[in-house]
Amino acid sequence: MEIVGSIVAGGSDYLIIREKKGSSLELGELLAVEDGDKKYLYVVSSIEYKSILDENRLYTSAGTIIEGINPKLEIPEDDLKLFRKVTLVPLLEVLNNNIYRAPRSIPSFLSKVRRIESSDFSFLEIPKNRIFLGKIRSGSKALDLNYYMNGEEMLSHHVIIAAQTGRGKSNMVKVMLWEIMNYSNFGILILDVHNEYFGYGTQKGLKDHPRADKALVYYSKSPPPGQNKLVVNLKSIEPEDLLGIIELSEPQKDAINIFARDYKREWLKELLREDPERDKEFKKIHASTLRALRRKLGNLFRIRILEDGEPYCEDDVFCFEGAGETTISDIADALEGGKVVIIDGSTIPDETGLIIMSAVMREVFNRYERYKNEGLLRDKVQIGVVLEEAPRILGELYDKNIFGRIAREGRKFKIGLIAVTQMASVIPDEILANIGTKIIMGNEMQKERRKLIENSPQDLSAYNYIIAGLEKGESIVTSIFSKFPVPIYTPLFDDIATKRADKFEPVFF
Amino acid sequence: MKFAHMSDIHLGATTEPRLRELEISTLNRAFQICMDRDVDFIIISGDLFHVNIPDLFIVKEAVKIMKRFVDRGRKIYLVYGSHDYSPNATSIVDILEEAGLIKRVGKPSFSNGKLRPEIIVDERTGAMITGISGRKLSLERDYFRYLDREYFSSLKGYKIFVFHSAIEELKRKGEYYEGIASSDLPNGFDYYAGGHLHRRVEDPRRKIFYPGPLFTGWGIDLENTIKGERRGFFIVEDGRVEFLDLTPFQGIYKEIDATGLSAFELNSKIKNFIENTDVRDKVIVLKVFGVLSRGKTSDVEFSRIREEIMRRGALYLHLNRSQLRSKEFESSTPIGEDIQKIEENIFKEAVSNRKFSESKLINEVVALSRALFNQLKVQKKEGEREADYEKRMEEIALEVLGIKDLLSG
Numbered sequence: 001m002e003i004v005g006s007i008v009a010g011g012s013d014y015l016i017i018r019e020k021k022g023s024s025l026e027l028g029e030l031l032a033v034e035d036g037d038k039k040y041l042y043v044v045s046s047i048e049y050k051s052i053l054d055e056n057r058l059y060t061s062a063g064t065i066i067e068g069i070n071p072k073l074e075i076p077e078d079d080l081k082l083f084r085k086v087t088l089v090p091l092l093e094v095l096n097n098n099i100y101r102a103p104r105s106i107p108s109f110l111s112k113v114r115r116i117e118s119s120d121f122s123f124l125e126i127p128k129n130r131i132f133l134g135k136i137r138s139g140s141k142a143l144d145l146n147y148y149m150n151g152e153e154m155l156s157h158h159v160i161i162a163a164q165t166g167r168g169k170s171n172m173v174k175v176m177l178w179e180i181m182n183y184s185n186f187g188i189l190i191l192d193v194h195n196e197y198f199g200y201g202t203q204k205g206l207k208d209h210p211r212a213d214k215a216l217v218y219y220s221k222s223p224p225p226g227q228n229k230l231v232v233n234l235k236s237i238e239p240e241d242l243l244g245i246i247e248l249s250e251p252q253k254d255a256i257n258i259f260a261r262d263y264k265r266e267w268l269k270e271l272l273r274e275d276p277e278r279d280k281e282f283k284k285i286h287a288s289t290l291r292a293l294r295r296k297l298g299n300l301f302r303i304r305i306l307e308d309g310e311p312y313c314e315d316d317v318f319c320f321e322g323a324g325e326t327t328i329s330d331i332a333d334a335l336e337g338g339k340v341v342i343i344d345g346s347t348i349p350d351e352t353g354l355i356i357m358s359a360v361m362r363e364v365f366n367r368y369e370r371y372k373n374e375g376l377l378r379d380k381v382q383i384g385v386v387l388e389e390a391p392r393i394l395g396e397l398y399d400k401n402i403f404g405r406i407a408r409e410g411r412k413f414k415i416g417l418i419a420v421t422q423m424a425s426v427i428p429d430e431i432l433a434n435i436g437t438k439i440i441m442g443n444e445m446q447k448e449r450r451k452l453i454e455n456s457p458q459d460l461s462a463y464n465y466i467i468a469g470l471e472k473g474e475s476i477v478t479s480i481f482s483k484f485p486v487p488i489y490t491p492l493f494d495d496i497a498t499k500r501a502d503k504f505e506p507v508f509f
Numbered sequence: 510m511k512f513a514h515m516s517d518i519h520l521g522a523t524t525e526p527r528l529r530e531l532e533i534s535t536l537n538r539a540f541q542i543c544m545d546r547d548v549d550f551i552i553i554s555g556d557l558f559h560v561n562i563p564d565l566f567i568v569k570e571a572v573k574i575m576k577r578f579v580d581r582g583r584k585i586y587l588v589y590g591s592h593d594y595s596p597n598a599t600s601i602v603d604i605l606e607e608a609g610l611i612k613r614v615g616k617p618s619f620s621n622g623k624l625r626p627e628i629i630v631d632e633r634t635g636a637m638i639t640g641i642s643g644r645k646l647s648l649e650r651d652y653f654r655y656l657d658r659e660y661f662s663s664l665k666g667y668k669i670f671v672f673h674s675a676i677e678e679l680k681r682k683g684e685y686y687e688g689i690a691s692s693d694l695p696n697g698f699d700y701y702a703g704g705h706l707h708r709r710v711e712d713p714r715r716k717i718f719y720p721g722p723l724f725t726g727w728g729i730d731l732e733n734t735i736k737g738e739r740r741g742f743f744i745v746e747d748g749r750v751e752f753l754d755l756t757p758f759q760g761i762y763k764e765i766d767a768t769g770l771s772a773f774e775l776n777s778k779i780k781n782f783i784e785n786t787d788v789r790d791k792v793i794v795l796k797v798f799g800v801l802s803r804g805k806t807s808d809v810e811f812s813r814i815r816e817e818i819m820r821r822g823a824l825y826l827h828l829n830r831s832q833l834r835s836k837e838f839e840s841s842t843p844i845g846e847d848i849q850k851i852e853e854n855i856f857k858e859a860v861s862n863r864k865f866s867e868s869k870l871i872n873e874v875v876a877l878s879r880a881l882f883n884q885l886k887v888q889k890k891e892g893e894r895e896a897d898y899e900k901r902m903e904e905i906a907l908e909v910l911g912i913k914d915l916l917s918g
Contacts, residue, residue: 223690223692224692225653225654225656225658225692225693226653226654226690226692226693227690227692228677228678228690228692229678229690229691229692231678316714316715322679322710322711322712323678323679323712324678325680325681325682326680326681326682326684327678329682330677330680
């Protein structure tokens with residue numbers, strides 16, 4: 001037990017300790033105070049010098065040292081008048097029967113403070129349907145203690161992973177998914193805009209998971225052998241899949257609705273087909289609206305109009321006939337089967353990928369809504385959809401698209417969002433407030449930190465500089481399902497995947 | 510270079526005499542066109558026959574037709590299909606190959622742990638032909654994983670890949686099958702000759718072509734033909750693919766909803782349909798469904814209806830009454846559109862009370878059960894010892910279940 005300080009001031013909001021010389025405490029470090037049958041856990045939130053010597057004496061001493069003037073007016077190293085004052089913010093109060101809660105009392109004055117040990121968290125239980133997030137961390141040191149959350153709770157109430165670029169967002173998602181693939185009890189959909197999750201060639205990815213053939217489905221425009229070709233029949237795209245993904249004027253929306261009413265599953269083909277005589281029959285649709293809509297949808301789905309007026313898909317991701325009729329429902333099936341589904345978004349425009357995601361989630365939402373009405377929802381796996389770098393989708397357009405609907409209502413239907421973003425500040429408060437778990441990684445931008453701190457389930461007001469200083473892989477998990485903000489370190493995905501590739505056995509449990 | 514691409518001919522699938530005649534005459538027409546158009550060779554992408562040992566009458570007729578083509582110095586190349594392949598017994602395909610009538614392509618060989626199906630070079634044209642045969646339950650899917658893709662890419666010349674597997678992304682709404690991904694096919698071929706999918710698919714971008722069945726005398730295929738699906742084969746000349754429509758019959762598809770009718774009223778309704786319809790030389794698909802308000806389903810005079818339709822010169826009546834129920838009798842005999850469907854329905858019913866993590870698994874269990882059921886029908890040979898018969902059955906079962914290699918270590 002390493003004593004690092006003693007309580008000298010403070011109260012229920014914070015404690016001041018005098019640091020034991022040589023302890024070298026750092027921001028974010030976890031400390032424990034034992035007091036009778038209670039134990040208190042604290043986090044270091046600030047460190048400063050403190051001296052009870054006269055200020056002039058200190059300046060004079062510093063001058064003799066740096067100017068080299070004799071006789072030196074040195075201060076002995078063991079002088080008790082010089083020390084570091086450390087401010088701690090409360091984390092938890094643990095009762096002797098392993099019950100833990102937000103602190104309701106403070107430890108005795110002058111109590112000794114020690115560094116934390118793994119055993120101090122013995123009250124944590126491995127939850128049902130767990131999702132591994134990383135190892136509990138004290139400052140920059142990871143403890144030999146894994147931190148899991150109850151996956152159903154976590155995913156149903158949405159998750160945001162927020163960080164500046166290069167702080168380990170994708171690594172965190174990959175580690176989570178790797179563990180999820182062990183159990184197939186969650187269906188997760190990802191639009192992989194950088195094609196970094198599946199892995200290619202010798203680069204490690206989820207493809208290297210021992211259960212990849214059972215637990216992973218991959219769709220790509222150019223798939224490796226054995227993987228699925230991403231081809232979507234436009235019959236499976238519905239008008240609502242476009243809403244909130246592309247901007248449409250009211251007359252354009254009306255035109256789409258008229259074509260959908262008249263042509264059902266063929267609405268897109270018929271809308272894009274140039275037939276002047278037929279178009280005249282649509283008296284409520286202005287010719288310029290049709291032209292603008294055709295141009296917009298034609299660009300979106302890469303459709304060219306042939307000389308005879310028939311639309312032709314130039315890009316083989318979308319087609320009118322022959323292929324991809326069941327792609328959307330196949331992906332929905334895979335998600336229902338507890339699989340991780342990756343759509344390679346690196347070779348298709350962002351909006352195209354989002355429309356496919358939107359169509360899939362619409363299908364899943366409809367199914368789960370039906371299951372709920374039929375009383376079957378309890379037996380269904382929790383579904384999660386990873387939205388990467390899509391601030392617009394959860395920002396200005398959120399109230400129109402399926403993702404906004406999931407954010408608002410998803411928890412009732414076992415469907416949740418995992419938003420991965422650098423720009424939490426553009427996400428409306430209504431959405432942020434609906435996100436139950438926030439995984440906050442390093443961020444030097446004050447505006448981003450402030451937004452996250454203001455919307456955290458726990459009080460993180462003292463964590464401003466701690467968050468700014470988080471290194472790659474380090475994060476703070478703050479959740480409505482956790483009684484305290486949990487500092488964690490998420491291991492490197494490559495290390496996990498390499499270890500598993502050598503020998504298939506659980507690494508973390 | 511000019512070649513024909515046929516598939517899923519399923520010779521011997523029908524036992525109806527008039528349909529059997531049509532089946533033979535359709536095959537004859539297809540081969541005659543090939544000779545008239547002077548094709549260099551014919552590719553058949555599996556399921557030339559409906560079973561591995563078919564009725565010898567149909568074999569004799571097929572041999573006569575194919576021999577005329579082969580005698581002109583031309584070749585017929587094929588792969589096994591899921592129907593005419595047998596894991597444990599010789600197939601008629603093997604016999605015809607031994608006789609020099611056909612040539613099976615893509616016989617497997619391994620090099621450095623990779624699968625290199627044999628490549629046959631057509632002597633007349635220099636075309637390189639290889640492929641992967643179909644197996645029951647789409648077990649051939651694993652073979653694609655082991656293909657030596659670099660080897661195929663390195664070959665220069667006109668290359669044709671023949672396969673008997675459905676491609677997942679071609680699946681239509683309501684179709685359920687476990688197929689391969691198009692990415693499973695090796696790159697760099699000039700023509701991918703597909704089989705197993707019972708409808709025509711032309712994907713010129715990726716050079717994947719399925720002609721669909723040449724003739725459809727049974728089940729849902731028959732219904733689809735009547736509903737307008739065209740049947741025939743492809744002729745490929747200098748990269749241009751032409752579909753030759755051989756749709757062998759015209760037909761009438763009629764649905765009659767019996768809901769609320771008595772058995773007597775339903776009889777009248779069907780008779781009325783017959784009297785007001787020209788059925789001569791047509792295949793009639795009659796689907797009767799719903800719940801009778803009075804009377805039993807057996808009160809509906811289906812035998813007389815059949816007689817009457819045939820008397821009026823119809824080619825064939827395909828009667829689908831699987832969804833006809835009677836209020837008086839809730840229990841129903843398992844009836845389906847054909848034998849396969851009936852078996853499938855019974856197995857589905859049997860597994861429906863089990864809980865599966867994936868709904869697709871139910872289909873797999875049903876398919877596996879049907880495959881086992883079909884294979885285990887094999888009778889004891891004359892003079893075969895009981896122990897040998899049991900051992901043979903055991904081997905068949907392990908093969909069908911795909912665990913033979915597993916158990917043998």
